Amino acid sequence: MAQDPPYRCSHIRTTHGTIDTPALIPVVAASYGIWDRWMEGAHPAPWDVSQAVLLSLYHILPYAHRDEVFSKGIHATLGTSRPVWIDSGGFQYMKKGVELDPLEVLSYQHKSGCDIGVTFDYPLTPALAQDERERRLDRSVSAANEMLAHNTDMALYGAVHGSTPEEITAYTTRLDTGFDGFGIGSLVPRKNSHEHLTSIIHAVRSQTDDPLHAFGITGFPALFALSYLGVDTFDSWTYVVAAAYKEYVHPLTLSRQKNLRSLHALPACECPICAEHGLADFLQPTSESEMLLAMHNLYVFLDEMANIREAASHGELEAYILSRGEQNARILRAFKIAKKTSSLPATRPLLRGDRHRAGR
Ligand SMILES: [Zn+2]
Secondary structure: OOOOOOOOOOEEEEEOOOEOOOOEEEEEOOOOOOHHHHHOOHHHOOOHHHOEEEEEHHHHHOOHHHHHHHOHHHHHHHHOOOOEEEOHHHHHHHHHHHOOOOOHHHHHEEEEHHHEEEEEOOOOOOOOOOHHHHHHHHHHHHHHHHHHHHHHOOEEEEEEEOHHHHHHHHHHHOOOOOOOEEEEEHHHHOOOOHHHHHHHHHHHHEEEEEEEEEEEOOOOOOHHHHHHHHOOOOEOOHHHHHHHHEEEOOOOOEEEOOOHHOOOOOOOEEEEHHOOOHHHHHHOOOHHHHHHHHHHHHHHHHHHHHHHHHHHHHOOOOHHHHHHHOOOHHHHHHHHHHHHHHHHOOOOEEEEEEHHHHHH
């Protein structure tokens, strides 16, 4: 029996404009030196070419410009009038063994003037003992509900965690009503298991029509598979990390081309960077070279997400992914897993957000 496909196109409206989905939101890692260079304005920056950008408090708080972010606002600091997300940085703080007060996180988000904030969380890792896992889930729920209760007019996404669909369902039923969307965390430690990723996303999507963001999932196989399952937004800093390692995202195969020095030429690319620059420009040991390569990489990601939106808007996403899978077997494998997962019985709707809130 034919089923409606699970994917969708939506429009997330913010005070700084609308984000058409599915969309990739580039991560701006404030502690990296090239952020300063981009802020100088002499070179096109990620926020100039993407629909929105995402920053983490983990990178802002130790940063030289932190006072500027909280006094002038994040938009003025970056020099952008487009939407900005600020993530609490729970995943990075967990790795350092540091915790922030959830209300302090909310205060920082408010002071920054960001469009969308995400609640502070206590992510899960696969090896956690049961009691510690439950403790972290409890604290993530409490932080989310506490921040929601004190939020004013900023859009607030509730962080969602769970290591199984059942744990996800138990978690989401404890969240209060009123979040503007949900950010699914704890995915990164198991990001290479597409069975795990798709089962978690399917569990959340089957409970709500509200916007869903998948944290830290950036590989093309997962971007295709999770877009198919109805994820609206993703964040990625692969574009800039790959550039730091002098890796070029191949515009056709979508894989990361390593050992650029061993090549005589790059594959054809239609992005504005490659229209003016070539292999030699990407190989220089300079910030400018790294910025150029990062922007090429970002264009490949953004173009591909635009292709996903276009195909999804015509109800042809499956055919598009299958065509992309002809050049990349990993894309095909991940999609087959997503398709199989999407046919599993959905859990009944449990999240109680108003699906028709003003602005969406
Ligand atoms: Zn290019």
